[in-house]
Amino acid sequence: MPDQSSVPAATLTEIRDLLKRLPGPDLEAGSAAEVRQRELLKPPGALGRLEEIAVWLATWQGRAHPRIERPHVAVFAGSHGVASRGVSAYPPEVTQQMVGAFVNGLAAVNQLAAETDADLRVYEMALELPTGDITQGPAMGEEDTAHAMAYGMMAIEEGLDVVALGEMGIGNTTAAAALACGLFGGAAEDWVGPGTGLDAQGERRKVEAVSKALQANAGALSDPLTALAALGGRELAAIAGAVLACRIARVPVLLDGYACSVAAAVLHKADPRALDHCLVAHCSAEPGHARLLQLLDKRPLLDFAMRLGEGSGAALAVPLLKAACAVHNGMATFAEAGVSGRAQ
Template sequence: MTGNPASPLDDVQDLILNQPVVDLPRDFNPDGSVRMSKYGRLDRLGEWMAACQRSDKPKLENSTLALFAGAHGLAKYGVSVSRDDATQARVKALQEGKMVSNGLAAQSNATLRVFELALEVPTKDISTEPAMSEQECASTIAFGMEAVAENPDCLAIGVLGVGGGTAAAAVACALYGGDAQYWVRAGQGVPEEVNLARAGVLYRALQTHRGHLNDPLRCLQRLGGRELAACVGAIIAARHQGIPVILDGFATAVAAGVVHAIHPRAIDHVIAGQATDRPAHQAILERMDLEPLLDLKLQLGEGMGGLLALPLIQAACTVANASG
């Protein structure tokens, strides 16, 4: 994969390529007719939960929101409207139970876990060198697998970190091609000079790493952040443990895109919690054939998309168990 048979990323790829099968709900009846249900998408959602959990009956009694916080060397280029210390401040507020995500987690009886990923040591400046070494990337992926340590019935994932959206955009641009300006635009309310700074970082980064972006994990290692790598690890581990995963916003979709690019069926256990107002987010979801559960035009992540989707998934489980 990487040209180095001893690369630790080879082991990650093996985990993605050798995952348990998820027997997804079928769109058609044995006679070829389209399946119909009076419960519509709720019915299919409950079936999907059961398939992911490798169970006849889906359940949602114990859910976890894993929030991965990372720091980025590219943040020095003015790619965010947030202050440099915003990540640490948000982590502290989450740990003290002062964020909206804390309230939503309590409302859904979900456990909120914050994973700090070496916030005092930002990833390298991707415009001049790889964000992480192969070993660091693989180790962070392994660390992300800790998100399922408590064996929840369902795992929602989210990220936070100044500059994280630009790093995610760089990975997306490397995976899918297209213009850097398209991938960095985060919706309304972002000053044009910030969008231009983001695009400039992407142009320089793609030039620097040209010829080394020949596989998805290398794209992640060279251009992504630790929070993206941790999300990849969480997605992989959840599949092996029979745990459905709910994505949040753009960055978590990019993490799923890395796994999907290696093997499309490797994200059969993943669903999109929300659609944001970022066009590139919707584009990635369409590439992965993921239809978001909610479209509330949220402009922030921090796991809110997954948390807001949990009551809907709970309802789907109730419908499935009552009608099964």
């Protein structure tokens, strides 16, 4: 785990410069994977999205025979000042307590990561120092935001086959709803949901908090990175940084639920191609997620009505990628099996 104090100084200007120089896909590897898919012992398209996943993995891993041997689950945790506004069914101290559960192997994501032989790392983002209350002003300054993004970038190691991203932070669906509304417009009601299980009165408080946050930070919304600083959180900034680092290293990414997808959407808003190396693992039960995925033009792999966060949906999708690699690499071609191909 990188030491936050050792993260080199970064600026949002430097982040913007990186976004202007994003590497593209390896089209040669992708084309070779497509050719192999046409030759495999099956009717064209018969394996549906498994075929698409295999080609997508080949394109971003840069090899015609993709593999998932080193899956990595990264969960970033942060504290939010807006949590004091009663926008969650749980108190703010649950963030730190849940990080302890992750570390001790007690949470859902621990079990899901273990089942798929994925390495799980939890990254604490200054949990003792909540971000500013977004209903009163910005969550973070630009320097703090750039530092959190740089920390997320440093969390991406060499040699990973896929990175599944997740988050933990009481109050972060409020921050995510405010950030999504700031990035894509609409009313607060369009983006707010029950989060950890709010009742109707709690949702009304949450809508009010998001509305106030947008008013308090109206001057920061013209740029996606300043919007992230004003309305997001350290863990959301770190996720955006991790997504950016994966793109630079051409590592495929699985995004988890609502908050994680909103964090990544900051990069999409800066460059619509910035999430081409990402798949959305599942559609969260949080209503704003489906709306966001339409705007991002992302079709989730799973829809299990999950809303847990903590990377659980992303970890759950890793076996699908493994299955796609298995059939892509292990199946015989028509010629190898001595089976007649499609009639002309």
